Amino acid sequence: MIQKIVVVDDSQVQCQHAADVCGAVFGNTHIVMASNGRQALDQLQTMAADLILIDLEMPVMDGIELIGELSSRQLDCAVLIMSSKDAKLISSVGVMAQAGGLHVLGCYQKPITQAILLEAYSKFNGRANPPPSPEDNQQHIDGNDLQLAMEQAQFALHYQPKLTCKGIILKGAEALARWNHPELGFISPLHFIAAAEQHQQITPLTLHLLHQALRQKVYWNRYGLRFSLAFNLSPLVLLEDNLISWIEDALTQYSLKPEEIIFEVTENVMLGDVAKSLQTLNRLRLKGFGIALDDYGTGFANAEQLMRVPATELKIDRTLVHEISSKPQLETILASTVALAEDLDLSIVAEGVETLADFIVLSKYPVNQVQGYYFSRPLAAETFSNWITTDLTLLRGQIKQSLGE
Structure with a gap:
C-alpha cells in the first residue's frame, strides 16, 4: 500500500500538479515535494517513502544522479520516472534504474495523469517477492539429493505453448x-540445474527428463495433438561422447522422429570446448533435430557467432520483448534482430510476451511464434491438454477481437 510519496521536480507548477494527482489517486497519503535530487535524499533520511516520482532534468542533482544514489543505497521503494524529454531517453533511464535494482513502476512523459498513476499502482500491488538467493536452497542440494529425487520421481515437467504470431495456432511446447x-519445497530450476552441473548429475537428470518428455509426446501424438517438443540442453551435456546415441535410442524406444524435437541451447555453448559442442550440435542437426538458440539478446552472441551454430530457430529473450510497446528503443533492436534472423534463414520466436500491447507490436514484424505468460504460463501435462481444448480457442477469439479481425 502506498502511504508515503516523494515528488521530485524543479518546476514548482509540475511538482504541485504531480502531488495533487497523487492525492486524488491515493487519497490520505503523506506527500513530500523536493526541487532536486539532493533535497529528495535529505527527505529520505527522515522518511521512508513507498513511491518516488522523479523528474530527470533538475539543478544541483538531476534525476539520473538521484536514481544512481537510490540504487547504491538499495532503498526499498518504488520509482516512477517522469520527464518532458524524449521517450527514448526516459525509457533508457528506466532500464538503467531496473538494472540498478530499483522497482520501476513506469517511465512517462509529463504531465502525470490519474490514468498513469492508476497503471503504476497496479504494478506496485503486483510486486513479486524477491527471488530466493542461491544460498536459500542450493546449499542443501548435493548429488545424493538429486539421485534420490530422480529415483522417487520428484522432478516433473511443465509445458509452455509456442503459438504462431498469425492465427494463434499451437506449433510447439517447451518442456520446463x-x-x-x-x-x-519448490526449488528454482536455476538452483537445481546449477547444482546438477556442479555435482556431475546434469547428464543423468537430462536423460531422466528427456524420457519423461518423450513419453508425454507419444501420448499427445496418440490423440492427434501433433506439435514440436522443445527440450533444453546444458552446455555440459553437449560434451558427452555418447549423447547422440542416447538420444537416438530414446527416440527409437518411443517411435518418434527427430523432426518432432527441437533442442534448445544458450549462447554459452560458444564457451568452453567450442569444437566438441559444435560437433554435437552439427550431428543433431544432420539427423533432423531442430536447434534453437535460446535467450538471444542477454549476452555476447552476434551475427558471426550465430552463423557458427547450426540453429534452425532464434528465440528472442524477454528482455528485448517485455514492455516493447512503451520502449521505442526496444522495438528498434527487435526490428534489427528479426532482420538478422531472416537473413540467416532462422525461424523467429519471441519469448516473455506478457501483454496484448507487446504482442500487437510483435505482430507488425515477421515473428513466426510467440511464447509467454500472456498466452499461458508453463502448465502440468494434464492441464496443458485441457488448455489446448478449451482456453486456446477462447484466447484466439479474444486476440482477434482486440485486433479487429
Whole structure:
C-alpha cells in the first residue's frame, strides 16, 4: 500500500500538479515535494517513502544522479520516472534504474495523469517477492539429493505453448523442469540445474527428463495433438561422447522422429570446448533435430557467432520483448534482430510476451511464434491438454477481437 510519496521536480507548477494527482489517486497519503535530487535524499533520511516520482532534468542533482544514489543505497521503494524529454531517453533511464535494482513502476512523459498513476499502482500491488538467493536452497542440494529425487520421481515437467504470431495456432511446447522437494519445497530450476552441473548429475537428470518428455509426446501424438517438443540442453551435456546415441535410442524406444524435437541451447555453448559442442550440435542437426538458440539478446552472441551454430530457430529473450510497446528503443533492436534472423534463414520466436500491447507490436514484424505468460504460463501435462481444448480457442477469439479481425 502506498502511504508515503516523494515528488521530485524543479518546476514548482509540475511538482504541485504531480502531488495533487497523487492525492486524488491515493487519497490520505503523506506527500513530500523536493526541487532536486539532493533535497529528495535529505527527505529520505527522515522518511521512508513507498513511491518516488522523479523528474530527470533538475539543478544541483538531476534525476539520473538521484536514481544512481537510490540504487547504491538499495532503498526499498518504488520509482516512477517522469520527464518532458524524449521517450527514448526516459525509457533508457528506466532500464538503467531496473538494472540498478530499483522497482520501476513506469517511465512517462509529463504531465502525470490519474490514468498513469492508476497503471503504476497496479504494478506496485503486483510486486513479486524477491527471488530466493542461491544460498536459500542450493546449499542443501548435493548429488545424493538429486539421485534420490530422480529415483522417487520428484522432478516433473511443465509445458509452455509456442503459438504462431498469425492465427494463434499451437506449433510447439517447451518442456520446463520443476522440482517440488518433500522438505525444501519448490526449488528454482536455476538452483537445481546449477547444482546438477556442479555435482556431475546434469547428464543423468537430462536423460531422466528427456524420457519423461518423450513419453508425454507419444501420448499427445496418440490423440492427434501433433506439435514440436522443445527440450533444453546444458552446455555440459553437449560434451558427452555418447549423447547422440542416447538420444537416438530414446527416440527409437518411443517411435518418434527427430523432426518432432527441437533442442534448445544458450549462447554459452560458444564457451568452453567450442569444437566438441559444435560437433554435437552439427550431428543433431544432420539427423533432423531442430536447434534453437535460446535467450538471444542477454549476452555476447552476434551475427558471426550465430552463423557458427547450426540453429534452425532464434528465440528472442524477454528482455528485448517485455514492455516493447512503451520502449521505442526496444522495438528498434527487435526490428534489427528479426532482420538478422531472416537473413540467416532462422525461424523467429519471441519469448516473455506478457501483454496484448507487446504482442500487437510483435505482430507488425515477421515473428513466426510467440511464447509467454500472456498466452499461458508453463502448465502440468494434464492441464496443458485441457488448455489446448478449451482456453486456446477462447484466447484466439479474444486476440482477434482486440485486433479487429
